[in-house]
Amino acid sequence: MVTNLPAKVKAKWAEAVACRNIPEKIRLMKEFLAMCPKHKGTSKLIMNVRRKIAALEEELERSRMRRKSTGRHLFSVPKEGAGQIVMLGPTNAGRSSILSSLTNAKPEINPVPFTTRRPAIGMLRYQDIQFQLVEAPALVEGASKGRMEGPQILSLARNSDGLILVVDLEGDPVKQFRMIIEELSNAGIAVEKPEGEVDIKRTPGTGIKVIGTGRLVGCTVDDVRRLLMEYRISSALIRIRGKVTLDLIEESLFSSAVYKPAILLANKYDVPGAEEKLKSLLKEVEDKIPVLPVSCKRGEGLEEVGSIIFKMLRLIRVYPKEPSSKEPSKRPVVVDEGSKAIDVARRLHSKLYKEFR
Structure with missing residues (x-):
């Protein structure tokens, strides 16, 4: 502990x-590291704080570069639809072809490496809802250290609701998968589902509240309150999923690591030798994330992507009804699994939420 x-x-x-x-925040964090006891129990904490400092220093440098380049390198993509899914993969893995096949987007499809230089966006229809697919520029080895606009690409991934990882069965899919996972891990992004998740958001004047579909293990809400008060946090919303311990809550105060649900698309399933390479890939991935072999050329596998995304985001659809209507709306409200009626009320109307009983 x-x-x-x-x-x-x-x-x-x-x-x-x-x-x-930011510069002052970096200075204070370095002072914290200097004061922090160094032993086995604090090694992970220290690693997380150093990662936070590195991320802040990168953010500071990007801010300086943006001022010089008048904003040409901004990768911000406003979210739309039931969820934003960012597509990551090496160059020539077929990300643009997949985006074009799944959505109404018309990205440039070219065998020339690194054709995609900016995020390309399309909407994937699944039954009566839509998901926003964002094709990120090619991810390369060393992206987490700043290569080829890597920090901007990984920032897209961090801010998304989920990820589609794309590898190429014409090349070396195992090597490509390892590269993607390493770069994500270096950026504090995990795709393997953890036993428990914690998201702490400071909220003025509400006190400390624990919400979500998870459960506390070996501790109570009062224990959580006492812990946060030790860090001078008197008002916060703690959302939990899965099994959450007091240690995990404390670790989340220092860690910038996030979990993003993901699927792996093994593209170009139509090429000779793809079957054997797929077997090697499945052995490497094990059961960490779902793997779906696809072929844009033949249209194989792509029809399953929408349903897999819906399941991996753990969503449910609620069909509201207008007071004057006999039939429910054909446009559902999409919320997380485990959401309560008040969460739906919040999404429908601010007045309804305030008056909810």
Whole structure:
């Protein structure tokens, strides 16, 4: 456990978290590291804080570059539909062909490497809802260290609701998969589902509330409140999924790691030798994430993508009814599994949410 940190060290971390100025925040985090006891129990904490500092330093550098380049390299994509899915993979893996086959988008499809230079967007229809697919530029080895606009690409992945990883059965899919996973891991993005998830958002004036579909293991809500108060957090919304321990909640205060549900598309299933390469890929992936062999040339496998995305995002559809109508709406409200009636009310109308009983 990390709860044996001295009070002055916890106070320093609270000061760093509260700071909004990036250079000052970096300075405070470095001071925290200098004060933090060094032993086995704090090794993971220290690694996470160093990762946070590196991410802030990269953000600072990107901000400087944006000012010089008048914003030409911004990769921000506003979310639309029932979920935003970012497509990642090496160059020439067929990401543009998949986007074109699944949506109404018309990206440039070219055998020339690195044709996609900016995010390409399309909407994938699945029954009565749509998912937003975002094809990111090619991911390369060293992307997490700044190569080939890697930080911007990985930022897209971090801000998404889920990922489609694309490998090429004409090349070396195992090597490509390992590269993608390594770059995501280096950026603090996991695609293998953890036993428990914690998301802490500071909310002024609401106190400390624990919500979500998960359950606390070996601790109570009062234990969580006491822990957060030690870090000078008196008001926050803690959303949990799965089995969540007090250690995991404390670790989330320091870690910038996130979990993103993902599927792996093994593209070009139509090429000679694809079957054997697929077997090697399945052995490498094991049961970490779903693997779907597809062929844009033949149209194989692509019809399953929508249903897999719906399941991996753990969504449900709620069909509201207008007071004056006998039939429910044909346009559902899409919410997470385990959501309550009040969550649906929040999505439908702010007044309905405020008056909900």
